[in-house]
Amino acid sequence: MPIDLMRPLESTETILDGAGHERHFVHHGPLLRRVFNPIAVALGTDAVLFVRGRTSGRRLAVPMDPPFEWEGVRYLVSPLGETHWARNVRAAGKGEIRVHGRTERFRAVELTEAEHDRILDAYARTIACGCQAYLQKLPDPADHPVFRLEPAEVGP
Numbered sequence: 001m002p003i004d005l006m007r008p009l010e011s012t013e014t015i016l017d018g019a020g021h022e023r024h025f026v027h028h029g030p031l032l033r034r035v036f037n038p039i040a041v042a043l044g045t046d047a048v049l050f051v052r053g054r055t056s057g058r059r060l061a062v063p064m065d066p067p068f069e070w071e072g073v074r075y076l077v078s079p080l081g082e083t084h085w086a087r088n089v090r091a092a093g094k095g096e097i098r099v100h101g102r103t104e105r106f107r108a109v110e111l112t113e114a115e116h117d118r119i120l121d122a123y124a125r126t127i128a129c130g131c132q133a134y135l136q137k138l139p140d141p142a143d144h145p146v147f148r149l150e151p152a153e154v155g156p
Contacts, residue, residue, distance in 0.1 A: 105152035
């Protein structure tokens with residue numbers, strides 16, 4: 001089946017979370033996902049998240065902004081909402097991040113309630129990337145997963 005690269009560059013989609021609440025995310029079109037993202041991963045110019053797919057079990061590579069650092073702690077924040085990478089990190093509870101050619105394993109702890117809101121607010125006030133537009137497009141803080149990155153346990 002041929003890929004329609006001319007579909008919209010992005011759309012907003014809705015899913016139900018495990019508790020039955022509506023959650024929203026910005027879904028990039030096939031041009032970005034199937035052409036530009038693989039180029040970004042291959043060039044290594046962006047940070048790259050590696051995580052196991054929650055249904056496929058395959059190791060997936062997702063170009064993204066480097067982890068957000070606040071008060072000496074690093075976080076992955078999803079400005080695009082309940083994206084596939086966020087749902088995969090939630091399911092796996094771990095992954096790897098490559099920044100400036102250095103790859104680190106991490107354990108992901110999803111933040112909730114006050115801690116989530118505090119970090120998302122700090123992120124929204126301090127980031128200088130184009131992510132502000134996505135935060136405005138999805139104004140409900142509950143739509144933006146936040147994960148604290150902790151060192152992965154070393155083992156077999």
